Structure formats: C-alpha cells, structure tokens
Amino acid sequence: MNKKKVTMEDIANELKISKVSVYKALNDKHDISEELKRKVFDCAVRLNYKYIDPLVKQCRNFYYIIPKRFMSSTEQFYFGIFKELSKILSDIGATIEIHIADQDFSPKDFNTNVRAYRHEKAKTYGVFWAGIIPAQTLESFLDIDIPIICIDNYIQNRTGSFIYIDDYHAGYEMTEFLIQQGHRNICFVIETAISTNIDKFYGFQKALYEYKIPFTPSMHINLSLANMQNFKYFNIPSPLPTAFLFDSDYSAQNFLITMISKGYDIPKDFSVASFDNTSLCEETIPRLTSIGVEPKEIANAAYRMMLKRLSSTHIKPYMMILYSSITIRDSVGTCRETSIE
Structure with missing residues (x-):
C-alpha cells in the first residue's frame, strides 16, 4: 500500500493554521512572521513534505566557511550564526562543520577533499559562506554545482543566493x-x-x-x-x-x-x-x-534559503535583506556639551 502523499493541508492541520499561511511560509512571503516560517518548515521536514525532500534525502552534510583574513574582527559575529545553524540542522538530523578558508582557498580542491572524506556517500553537500566571497570563488562553487548561501555579502549582477545585512x-x-x-x-x-x-x-x-x-x-x-x-x-x-x-x-x-x-x-x-x-x-x-541582526534571525534566513536552493533545479539570483536594530547598554551617555533641538 502506497504511503499517502503529504500536502500543505496536512501541514496546516498539524499546526492548526490556514493552508494559505503554509503556502506563504514555504514561499518566504514577507507578511508571515519569522517564527511561523520556522515552524512550518520544521513541520514540513518532520512530515516528509516533498519539497523538503532534497534537504533530508540528498543533502545531510553542510560546511560553514569563514575567510581567515576576517576572523579577528568578525569571529564572535560569524560563530554566533554558526551555533544557531548547528541547532537548526541537528534538529533534522543533518550535520554542519566549520572550515577556515586561507587566502589560496580553492573550491575545486575543497570539493575533492570533501568527496574523499565522505567516500561519495552523500549525493551532494551544501556550503554556507560567511563574509566576503570573491566573485571567482562563488563562480567556482556554482560551476561544480555545489549549493552555496552567501551570508553578510552581496555581489552585484552575479548568480547566487545572498543574505545581505543592510x-x-x-x-x-x-x-x-x-x-x-x-x-x-x-x-x-x-x-x-x-x-x-x-x-x-x-x-x-x-x-x-x-x-x-x-x-x-x-x-x-x-x-x-x-x-x-x-x-x-x-x-x-x-x-x-x-x-x-x-x-x-x-x-x-x-x-x-x-x-x-x-x-x-x-x-x-x-x-x-x-x-x-x-x-x-x-x-x-x-x-x-x-x-x-540577531544570529538566530540570520541562521533561520540562511536555512530557508538553502531549502529553496536545494528544491530548485535552476539557479536564480536571489538576495534577502536583513535590517539591524540597536541594543542600548552602558557605554553611551548623554553629551553635556551640546543638545539636539
């Protein structure tokens, strides 16, 4: 007996929300909250919804790459994102490893080493690149058909998936x-x-x-x-x-x-x-x-973007813009010398 195919309606019933909300969440519409999007995606993965299959069935291994030259100034920021991504991926049985890219980093050599390490068990793997990525490096990843999400970066007029912090x-x-x-x-x-x-x-x-x-x-x-x-x-x-x-x-x-x-x-x-x-x-x-921007928000955005990338047979230019907010603490005081009218 064939197993019943999971539909959007099944996800809606599971979460007690409308089918329209499920559709909007899976298609990353802006009028749906980040929290609800995450719940819908998690439920879709759990129920083996067909559009999430590429992640669960074909891509269970991920790499988080940080350029070495930016480590000193951005270490805490990018590691915070990595920790949140680790939580998300571990919840669906996927793994993520961190890799520090030297100046002479080669996507082709990296791919060869990963394939040898994985013994060709995985059909593919995914890459999250944190920080500035040279255009040539991005093109090399795309040439060897590696799903890659660029975090905190954007290259104009380039095919790729970018999370850009304004x-x-x-x-x-x-x-x-x-x-x-x-x-x-x-x-x-x-x-x-x-x-x-x-x-x-x-x-x-x-x-x-x-x-x-x-x-x-x-x-x-x-x-x-x-x-x-x-x-x-x-x-x-x-x-x-x-x-x-x-x-x-x-x-x-x-x-x-x-x-x-x-x-x-x-x-x-x-x-x-x-x-x-x-x-x-x-x-x-x-x-x-x-x-x-909160690391959790960036990680959630990167996760959803990777799902889109894995679910699509055609690579299209895509950019998601995230906006920052100020957290006021003790290091800023009122200046007594001047006043703003």
Whole structure:
C-alpha cells in the first residue's frame, strides 16, 4: 500500500493554521512572521513534505566557511550564526562543520577533499559562506554545482543566493542615535577598504549631513583595532571626540580595555558604540551599546534559503535583506556639551 502523499493541508492541520499561511511560509512571503516560517518548515521536514525532500534525502552534510583574513574582527559575529545553524540542522538530523578558508582557498580542491572524506556517500553537500566571497570563488562553487548561501555579502549582477545585512542603514541609525544623545564630535574608527565597512561609513556620513554636522578628516580613523598591534598607529584626535564608533564589537572591546587602562572613564569622558551586537557586548565593562541582526534571525534566513536552493533545479539570483536594530547598554551617555533641538 502506497504511503499517502503529504500536502500543505496536512501541514496546516498539524499546526492548526490556514493552508494559505503554509503556502506563504514555504514561499518566504514577507507578511508571515519569522517564527511561523520556522515552524512550518520544521513541520514540513518532520512530515516528509516533498519539497523538503532534497534537504533530508540528498543533502545531510553542510560546511560553514569563514575567510581567515576576517576572523579577528568578525569571529564572535560569524560563530554566533554558526551555533544557531548547528541547532537548526541537528534538529533534522543533518550535520554542519566549520572550515577556515586561507587566502589560496580553492573550491575545486575543497570539493575533492570533501568527496574523499565522505567516500561519495552523500549525493551532494551544501556550503554556507560567511563574509566576503570573491566573485571567482562563488563562480567556482556554482560551476561544480555545489549549493552555496552567501551570508553578510552581496555581489552585484552575479548568480547566487545572498543574505545581505543592510550596513548602510545600520551606519545611519547608529550615528543618528549618537547625535540624538547630543554628540556632534563623533570619531568613526573603521577600515573602509572592506566593502561592508564602506556601507557603514556612507551611512555615518549621511546622518552627519542630514543633521548639518560638517564632516572633518579627524572624524575618521582608517584603521581596524581588531588587531591589537594596530594601536601603535592609533592617535587620539584632539580635541577629544565625545563619542567613538567602531566597525565591530571586537574592535570596540580592544579600545575599551586599552583606554580604561590609561585612566579614562567611559561613558563619562566619551561614549563608545559599535556594530554586530555579539555576546562580547555583555562581557565588556561598561557593557557595549551596539547595532546588529540577531544570529538566530540570520541562521533561520540562511536555512530557508538553502531549502529553496536545494528544491530548485535552476539557479536564480536571489538576495534577502536583513535590517539591524540597536541594543542600548552602558557605554553611551548623554553629551553635556551640546543638545539636539
């Protein structure tokens, strides 16, 4: 006797929701909450719904790749996403391993090693790439037909699946928040050679412009303090800014440790804010005000995008945009020197 085929109606009945809601969740419509989408996908996997079969039946092994050159500044951020992805995939019996990509990383060599390690047992495997991926590397993965989801990155006019965090608006919102606390002399310590950083910097400049605050060269230090050795190149601007903004929590933490050791009182002497909103923010003294997307939200988006990629025979350009939110903690205070009307 043939087993009854699972339908959307079966999923709807299981979750006690409408069939329309199931359809919208499986097709990633924007008027359905992230929580409901996750519940629908989990139920679909559990009931062996046919459109989830590619993940369960053909692709049970995944790799999470982080470029080594970005490890120092983004380690906490990308590892947080990895932990959440691990939870999601383990719930459906799939595995995920982390891999650090050197500068000479080759998708073809990586594929050869994976096939040898897996002894060809799996029909395929999937890749989540965290951070900036060279266009040539992406094309190489696509050429050998490896499903790949690019996290925190976007390459224009390229076929691929991208989760893009809107760093431009994040840069604007964090700068606006500091301005609303009375800060006008804000120094942004950020290395703008990195594409995601330049978006943050443009957002910073946009906020200054809208609030009629002139941008001066002293308001930007083109340096990453994720590497403590770079402090030998760091000179505190004069006059002392009332607020410092950093490209990552890791850079901000290094700055806080160094400046507190020199006798500065934060946020009394100046405020400090940053990007990513990782667990480091709760570990610093004072606790760090930061802006970012929750790792769980990014992981859920990456999971759903991988399901789409595995369920499709044709690769189409696809980008999902995620927006950051500010978590206010202790490192930002009100500036007494100025006020915003």
